[in-house]
Amino acid sequence: MSATIEKLSEVVIKFAGDSGDGMQLTGGQFTNAAALYGNDLATFPDYPAEIRAPQGTIPGVSGFQLHFSSNEVYTPGDYCDVLVAMNAAALKANLKNLKKGGIIIANTDGYDTKNLRLANYPDGVNPLEDGSLDGYKVYKIDVTRLTRESLAEVAGLGMKEKDRSKNMFVLGFLYWMYNRNMDFTINFLNEKFGKKPDILEANLRVLKAGYNYGDTTETFMNRYDVPKAKVEAGTYRSIMGNQAVAIGFVAAAQQANLPLFLASYPITPATDILHDLSKYKNFGVETMQCEDEIASICAAIGASYGGHLAITTSSGPGIALKGEAMGLAVMMELPLVVVNIQRGGPSTGLPTKTEQADLLQAIYGRNGECPMIVISCSTPSDCFDVAIEASRLSLEHMTPVMLLSDGYIANGAEPWKFPKAADLPTINVKFKTGLEEGEEKYLPYKRNEKLARAWVLPGTPDMQHRLGGLEKDFLTGAVSYDAENHERMVKVRQAKVDNVADYIPAQKIEVGAEKGKVLVLGWGSTYGSIKSTVLELIAEGHSVSHAHVRYMNPLPKNLGDLIKQFDHVLIPEINNGQFIKIVRDKFLVDAKGYNKIQGTPISKTELKSFIIENYFSK
Amino acid sequence: MSTAAVLTAKDFANELDIRWCPGCGDYSILKQVQTVLPQIGASIENTVFVSGIGCSSRFPYYMNTYGLHTIHGRATAVASGLKASRPDLDVWIISGDGDSMSIGAGHTIHLLRRNLNVNMLVFNNQIYGLTKGQYSPTSEENKVTKSSPMGSIDHPFNPAALALGADASFVARSMDRDPKHLQEMLKRAYNHKGTSFLEIYQNCNIFNDGAFEIFTEKSSKKMQTLFVEQGKPLIFGENNELGIKLDGFKPVVVNLNEGHSIDELWIHDEKDLSKASILVRMFDNPMLEGDHLPRPFGVFYVNERPTYESAFHNQIASAKGKKAELDALIAGKETWTVA
Numbered sequence: 001m002s003a004t005i006e007k008l009s010e011v012v013i014k015f016a017g018d019s020g021d022g023m024q025l026t027g028g029q030f031t032n033a034a035a036l037y038g039n040d041l042a043t044f045p046d047y048p049a050e051i052r053a054p055q056g057t058i059p060g061v062s063g064f065q066l067h068f069s070s071n072e073v074y075t076p077g078d079y080c081d082v083l084v085a086m087n088a089a090a091l092k093a094n095l096k097n098l099k100k101g102g103i104i105i106a107n108t109d110g111y112d113t114k115n116l117r118l119a120n121y122p123d124g125v126n127p128l129e130d131g132s133l134d135g136y137k138v139y140k141i142d143v144t145r146l147t148r149e150s151l152a153e154v155a156g157l158g159m160k161e162k163d164r165s166k167n168m169f170v171l172g173f174l175y176w177m178y179n180r181n182m183d184f185t186i187n188f189l190n191e192k193f194g195k196k197p198d199i200l201e202a203n204l205r206v207l208k209a210g211y212n213y214g215d216t217t218e219t220f221m222n223r224y225d226v227p228k229a230k231v232e233a234g235t236y237r238s239i240m241g242n243q244a245v246a247i248g249f250v251a252a253a254q255q256a257n258l259p260l261f262l263a264s265y266p267i268t269p270a271t272d273i274l275h276d277l278s279k280y281k282n283f284g285v286e287t288m289q290c291e292d293e294i295a296s297i298c299a300a301i302g303a304s305y306g307g308h309l310a311i312t313t314s315s316g317p318g319i320a321l322k323g324e325a326m327g328l329a330v331m332m333e334l335p336l337v338v339v340n341i342q343r344g345g346p347s348t349g350l351p352t353k354t355e356q357a358d359l360l361q362a363i364y365g366r367n368g369e370c371p372m373i374v375i376s377c378s379t380p381s382d383c384f385d386v387a388i389e390a391s392r393l394s395l396e397h398m399t400p401v402m403l404l405s406d407g408y409i410a411n412g413a414e415p416w417k418f419p420k421a422a423d424l425p426t427i428n429v430k431f432k433t434g435l436e437e438g439e440e441k442y443l444p445y446k447r448n449e450k451l452a453r454a455w456v457l458p459g460t461p462d463m464q465h466r467l468g469g470l471e472k473d474f475l476t477g478a479v480s481y482d483a484e485n486h487e488r489m490v491k492v493r494q495a496k497v498d499n500v501a502d503y504i505p506a507q508k509i510e511v512g513a514e515k516g517k518v519l520v521l522g523w524g525s526t527y528g529s530i531k532s533t534v535l536e537l538i539a540e541g542h543s544v545s546h547a548h549v550r551y552m553n554p555l556p557k558n559l560g561d562l563i564k565q566f567d568h569v570l571i572p573e574i575n576n577g578q579f580i581k582i583v584r585d586k587f588l589v590d591a592k593g594y595n596k597i598q599g600t601p602i603s604k605t606e607l608k609s610f611i612i613e614n615y616f617s618k
Numbered sequence: 619m620s621t622a623a624v625l626t627a628k629d630f631a632n633e634l635d636i637r638w639c640p641g642c643g644d645y646s647i648l649k650q651v652q653t654v655l656p657q658i659g660a661s662i663e664n665t666v667f668v669s670g671i672g673c674s675s676r677f678p679y680y681m682n683t684y685g686l687h688t689i690h691g692r693a694t695a696v697a698s699g700l701k702a703s704r705p706d707l708d709v710w711i712i713s714g715d716g717d718s719m720s721i722g723a724g725h726t727i728h729l730l731r732r733n734l735n736v737n738m739l740v741f742n743n744q745i746y747g748l749t750k751g752q753y754s755p756t757s758e759e760n761k762v763t764k765s766s767p768m769g770s771i772d773h774p775f776n777p778a779a780l781a782l783g784a785d786a787s788f789v790a791r792s793m794d795r796d797p798k799h800l801q802e803m804l805k806r807a808y809n810h811k812g813t814s815f816l817e818i819y820q821n822c823n824i825f826n827d828g829a830f831e832i833f834t835e836k837s838s839k840k841m842q843t844l845f846v847e848q849g850k851p852l853i854f855g856e857n858n859e860l861g862i863k864l865d866g867f868k869p870v871v872v873n874l875n876e877g878h879s880i881d882e883l884w885i886h887d888e889k890d891l892s893k894a895s896i897l898v899r900m901f902d903n904p905m906l907e908g909d910h911l912p913r914p915f916g917v918f919y920v921n922e923r924p925t926y927e928s929a930f931h932n933q934i935a936s937a938k939g940k941k942a943e944l945d946a947l948i949a950g951k952e953t954w955t956v957a
Binding site for chain 1: 663664666668671679683684685686688695699700702933938940942945949952954956
């Protein structure tokens with residue numbers, strides 16, 4: 001009897017297992033295969049802060065959620081249709097997010113007495129046996145035994161090494177279940193283990209065994225097909241936010257015709273940008289792993305003074321340490337991009353969980369009157385454009401810029417219709433190499449129409465000057481303790497940042513009418529949740545619109561007018577209410593907040609019911 | 619190049635009023651640096667002085683070169699980024715005992731191990747001057763200052779020993795009151811390819827006057843100091859009658875007029891790490907200890923090893939053999955086309 005194939009428009013799969021079970025890799029493989037097939041998708045990896053948290057326990061559960069569809073996808077999905085639970089802890093941690101009637105694929109080997117005890121099930125209770133999962137379709141597979149059996153003939157590998165390929169069994173089974181071609185993973189394995197033939201052989205065998213298991217075992221009657229999405233024509237790739245930040249800066253350096261210099265200190269979840277840029281030395285990228293956060297921003301300032309597009313990457317705790325040096329860059333009026341991949345705070349907080357709680361730190365968190373341009377990313381692929389835009393603003397306005405991303409988009413992936421290099425914006429950088437007509441003397445702090453001072457590189461004859469953190473004279477840049485000069489300089493540094501509003505696009509409405517009852521105003525990684533929520537509400541006939549702000553400081557000039565076209569403004573944020581303070585302060589509107597601070601994205605379900613309850617229930 | 623013409627000390631000075639206290643040891647150091655730069659063939663526009671915070675860190679303002687007066691303790695880090703990205707520049711770091719040994723000690727040791735080709739001058743006056751007189755990480759124990767009215771309980775750093783411990787490739791010591799020696803040390807530091815760590819004893823005549831008097835005053839200098847020179851025996855004393863010999867690993871003072879021969883003496887070899895380790899540890903406090911060793915000055919240790927910036931750019935040069943097309947980078951490894 002062959003399985004019937006049922007057509008579905010979208011599926012959410014959660015891969016969950018022990019940190020060592022290879023769930024991130026399994027999820028990533030299925031994702032790429034889905035992307036190559038032509039589905040639209042979004043992913044959300046969710047893993048513990050510890051590299052190997054205690055095996056079998058709930059803190060040790062590592063998850064990867066994939067939402068793939070034949071329609072447009074904006075989020076990794078609130079609830080999953082399929083839960084792969086490699087052990088009891090994975091089941092316990094994720095069952096609440098499985099849809100009623102959903103599928104559980106359980107590796108029975110992970111539900112022995114020891115695993116049940118580690119997952120804190122009471123003595124003698126096994127959820128696979130006690131009927132508590134009756135509302136779900138449970139596929140119990142002894143993955144470990146089947147993996148070992150399929151490798152019985154493979155010599156030269158120990159039991160431990162054989163067991164390591166059991167994630168491939170699950171992947172193969174899912175490829176069968178969703179009627180997918182395995183070529184992508186076969187190629188991947190060939191490339192990854194080409195030099196280790198035993199391990200390659202084992203992985204390929206187990207992958208195929210998983211597929212054939214579905215095919216030959218009569219238990220599994222249902223197979224599913226999620227047809228290609230009708231997306232805009234073009235060439236796509238899958239992209240994660242941190243990858244996009246890295247290549248965005250390489251592109252920005254090329255567009256500015258400057259060498260790129262990154263100085264960084266490893267910190268979750270920003271480290272991948274350092275990893276990626278370190279691989280791009282063939283593009284002339286200079287990367288320096290420094291001894292600490294302070295050293296890395298200082299080294300970047302040194303490279304900026306030397307004429308590079310200089311960047312430093314970090315997360316909240318590191319940004320706190322860099323504060324004084326950001327002030328130095330503001331005073332010296334040198335370009336610098338500071339990247340903050342936000343995570344849960346304060347202090348060490350939740351290193352692997354997402355949060356948007358560094359906005360006020362980004363805008364206000366330095367000593368003295370210390371304005372900085374702040375710009376935020378809304379999706380993984382948006383990080384590419386924002387990296388270029390941050391570089392452009394910093395270089396053309398001669399002032400540091402903070403780029404805000406967060407753990408959710410940093411590690412999340414989506415398909416990206418990527419641009420051609422030839423179509424990227426140009427960044428205009430001109431070093432001053434001598435005096436111009438009519439100039440008698442070089443004045444380091446003389447400004448252009450953007451209020452930016454000229455960039456003179458050390459090594460330029462007859463233009464020697466000294467920069468520093470002490471207050472500067474308005475024109476000569478010499479140290480000045482003059483009271484009126486200080487006030488004038490504070491005002492001019494502020495005006496320089498404020499004037500950036502003249503050089504950025506106007507705020508637009510993402511979806512919905514320009515006028516109406518409720519404006520849902522977001523920034524950063526809440527983009528997908530808000531957009532999909534608002535689309536549903538509009539489809540149901542409600543007067544709701546969505547605007548998503550990229551430029552956090554200065555804000556787009558029309559934002560105040562845009563907001564005033566609505567009766568209500570709702571600001572969802574993954575923090576305790578930060579952007580809302582700024583909006584209330586700048587525009588005196590009675591905005592409401594929807595705040596969730598649980599280290600996870602805001603879900604469509606909860607946001608939608610909040611909006612209906614508060615604005616459309618009467 | 620505009621500076622190809624013969625330059626003088628004046629070309630490296632500027633018209634700014636110097637704001638150090640009258641009588642400060644910094645004046646002498648500034649003068650020796652301005653004197654030495656034209657002699658070693660430095661160019662004005664290719665020279666950058668980078669400083670942190672403290673009295674000494676005002677130094678870049680008084681030079682007619684490029685300069686950065688950064689934040690407390692971070693001159694080393696800023697200079698590292700500048701030199702790594704611009705190896706063509708001559709980079710000098712100006713720091714004090716507070717800046718380099720306290721708030722910035724963390725960066726100092728990393729600069730030294732990385733071995734960027736920069737010169738680091740540490741003006742050691744064993745006091746915090748700019749904040750008006752608190753004990754510093756090089757102040758002697760029991761020092762009475764505004765923040766230690768009952769005497770400091772902190773054990774001090776020995777900067778030269780710290781630098782050697784951090785694998786510095788050039789470690790030397792000089793003093794503000796010996797212009798000739800200081801000039802010589804500045805030249806040696808400049809000519810060394812790698813991070814040159816030069817500790818300079820500098821008198822703060824306001825908050826710690828006479829801290830190094832015993833080493834700098836004529837009346838005691840000859841007995842209390844030992845000027846080492848490559849290949850020469852370790853000799854000091856009023857009439858060069860005293861010498862240092864090694865008794866195992868222990869340096870001992872012998873009198874050449876009392877039956878000891880010059881052949882017994884320790885011959886200075888600045889390439890010998892073991893001997894340098896003993897030399898930098900000759901750190902007795904002459905005020906406290908009766909029978910003590912003299913304080914050494916000169917170049918203690920030199921080791922030629924590759925600089926950070928050469929390795930940094932060699933990697934980039936070798937990677938540049940690989941294709942670097944932005945379109946390919948943006949597209950990544952796997953793409954798919956939707957018709």
